[in-house]
Amino acid sequence: MLQTDTIAAIATAPGRGGVGVIRISGKDLLPFAQAISGKQPEPRMATLAGFRDEDASLIDSGLVLYFPAPHSFTGEDVIELQGHGGPAVLQRLLKRCVELGARLAEPGEFTKRAFMNDKLDLAQAESVADLIEASSEEAAKSAMRSLSGEFSSQVNTLVEGLINLRMLVEATLDFPEEDIDFLEAADAAGKLTALREHLSRLQRSAGQGRLLRDGMNVVLVGQPNVGKSSLMNQLAGDEVAIVTDIAGTTRDTLRELIHLEGIPLHLIDTAGLRDTVDTVEKIGIERTWAAVNKADLVLLLVDARNGVTAEDEEILAKLPAVPRLTVHNKIDLSEHGLSEEVRDGEWHVWLSARQGQGVDLLRQRLLHQAGWQAGEGVFMARERHLIAIQMAAEHLSLAAAAGHQIEFIAEELRLAQHQLSSITGEFTADDLLGEIFSRFCIGK
């Protein structure tokens, strides 16, 4: 069900800029270009023209570009009007496009058409939005790797491998007398193992990409006065939170976005946890628990002079099952030097939030806890992709454990293939497409 009505949108960011672009996509757009610019632009050549209103008054003078189908971003005819980048001019130009029969494009509609016309697969289309949204150089690089098809081609290689294996397995279903010997001769088990290994490598790099895209919520908790806000300020490199020696200074949760090696960390400073009758502080503490329940990582701060006290143990007991790190703060007041150590399988770091010693150590520990391993080859990936990869891995492990139940193996391989194909959009429900593209910005 391909829509080919003409859509138009301002493609450049709102606000003022040197140049502003209107993009139009549809069928047979040459008359459209003629109507607005008075010229028949040569394909893929920049042509200077006056953009005129219905009454022939000049709206703007700019460049018109014409990309005839199918050699365009969307695969349809595309016209671009590159005018001056002011909101009033661009709005007038857009209004003129609508008078000439275009309708306003929905968010992501250009990219959706590119997907529908096989210019991009679904993972590539998603990476267009991720590239635009990228909040760090590393995130942008990994989105570009996905956009150029590296992620998709790994997925496709796996799908091809699965198809080959399925052909073997299904052939034995048709000729049961040969079954097991035939599969053994073709080394079906070895092929399955190789596919599972490839899939688990893909899972790792996609997991890293997801981290670059979504980052983590890191929540600082602890008793009043242990130095949560001081640590927040150190990590943020700015005085974002109020610090005083009065216990109960922080009342509200406070968020600050920082990047470590390109990974977005949403730091959340919270009200110190203690029994209190103060109404405002009570509400603050409720908010602390609400934040803790959305944490990907909890930093429990304790005073290095006392270590983990009974009160701290009480807090620990109430934490949800998320990874955590214990930070022993104020080493400048204790004999403890800066260091880190594993106790009962959990990391402890000693530092001074006020003076800064040990904060670099903590940064490294945070990256490690996040699962970050510096290196090339990270693809931008989304939760949706990770779930599909995980499900495919589960189907393959069921297939590997199925012994001689050939029908069962065949079915698990089929399901694994289906999951992987959903990443590049071979089988995709309309509502999922709607969901994916509606999150794009307008004009994309």
Ligand SMILES: Nc1nc2c(c(=O)[nH]1)N(C=O)[C@@H](CNc1ccc(C(=O)N[C@@H](CCC(=O)O)C(=O)O)cc1)CN2
């Ligand atoms: N002015 C402008 N700049 C832009 C875009 C745009 O739409 N307009 N893009 C929008 O995202 C990005 C570039 N992406 C594009 C992708 C494909 C085609 C295109 O015309 N593809 C044809 C021809 C390929 C070729 O000549 O090699 C095709 O695929 O057939 C154009 C832009 C970023 N910069």
Ligand SMILES: Nc1nc2c(ncn2[C@@H]2O[C@H](COP(=O)(O)OP(=O)(O)OP(=O)(O)O)[C@@H](O)[C@H]2O)c(=O)[nH]1
């Ligand atoms: N000597 C020393 N003092 C520190 C250190 N970190 C924090 N402090 C001091 O401890 C006091 C409390 O610090 P905050 O950062 O406000 O503590 P908090 O945990 O945010 O406290 P609440 O907001 O009340 O829960 C302030 O006087 C800080 O200057 C440190 O590493 N060394």
Ligand SMILES: [Mg+2]
């Ligand atoms: Mg505080």
